Amino acid sequence: MSNYLIYFLVAAGLFAFAALFALFGVYAERKISAYIQDRLGPTETGKFGALQTFADILKMIQKELIIPSKADKWLFILAPVIIFVAVYMGFAAMPWGPGLVPSKVNIGLYYVFAIISIETLGILMAGWGSNNKYSILGAMRSAAQIISYEIPAGFAIISAVMIAQSLDLQVISTQQGVQSGETIKFFGFWDVTNIGGLLSWNIFRAPHLIVAFVIYFIASLAESNRAPFDIPEAESELVAGFHTEYSGLGFAFVFLAEYSMMFLVSMIGVILFLGAWNTPLPNMGALKLADWTTNIWWGIFWVAIKSLALVGVQMWIRWTLPRLRVDQLMNLCWKVLTPLAFACMLISGIWRLWLM
């Protein structure tokens, strides 16, 4: 019976983490955008405006949930929940440290990939349920974009999986550090099994995975509807895209989902390419930095730091690059990223056969 209690506690903990991260993420986004645009951002509420997002969420919870009279009520109410739950379920298979994973699934990566694709359905539901032309345009753009970008993302993931030979996220993580059971070779020639650290991350085990990582990162921006791929909610054209009609809690859920999604895709990128919960510090002679900094607590620290760094890059890109047009977006996906991802997959096969 206590097993089930632990399951519920873990689920609640993950939810709390997602909510806290969204609060922190919104604050960070506002501060970073302010820095990039040479403004100050929130300053009034709390020290350096740190309580601003708490104030915002309090306001949002109190607000009335307005349902448009011509909307499809069920779809309209359920859509934000489905969008959020889709992202939230993805966290179930994410490893946080050696031996620390909420649900040990031996096809974890495939599962996460499947769960993320459910988000599209929620977005279409929100767009259709709102009965608003801006919402539906936004939803269709979003779905078209996510379906297209799943292909390069999928092949970039496959090229990493071919090197790792497993779909279990925990196995993929363990392989990229000093705790690995097999020999790791830096760039295919230098045995770094006992050195670990930065040198044994997937992007250095096989250098073409750097390209795969960039492809995955670009595609993950598109999948979480972030700029420069934010045509689904292009403010200057579509008001706010698929969540135009949402207010109060519904809107809060959509926001929560967006920020959780940012963290989730960053975390997948970290696990597949950037060494998961392994330390970046290598063993150097008597200085066993890698051995000292690999355990559960350091694992949580490293995976969180790396994922937050990637989220930071996502924000940086959002406030730096202009939005892509629809045709540019599709050209980039089908004519650049997809062939490159195929090439990466091919190289992965050759690498695995001849160099590992």
Add this chain to the structure above:
Amino acid sequence: MMLVKVMFYILAAIALGSALYVAAAKNLVRSVFMFFVTLFALAGLYVLALADFVAVTQIVIYVGGILVLILFAFMLSGRETLEVLQQQKGKFISLSKLPAVLLALMFFVVMFVALRQVNINDADWVKTAVAEGNIMKPDTVLVESIGVNLMTRYLLPFEAISILLLFALVGAAHLSRKEPQA
């Protein structure tokens, strides 16, 4: 074991109920969204049968692909067209439904007879598989066995399917190509 049974009946009830709604609902878009619930419950049943790879594939292909494409078709066709589609003649019993009823009845008879003839708790192939140790445990890695089987035993069907998909791809590319202005 008890919990697994309870889960099975809950999932089966959800699958059947939502499938009934899909077939009976007047609102087409809602029935498409309800179909999502059916597919999800089916995926849950696959997981209970230890076929986790099949379950996830079901979600990737049906929910992430086919359902979204169906919805796309709906959204591109506009409300007026949909309302015409929804105003079907509302008679419960009509002659035009006869073939469907016949088909359903025949299918039911086949299933019923098959179920009567096969003693499912005591079937031969189950016994031999158990005797040979050819069984799946909850921690078996299914992906490897699927991969090996696809590349050896089922290579010919696998290749045939890939050629079929290539046909579809070429056809789709041809259909969507702009004709040169003559």
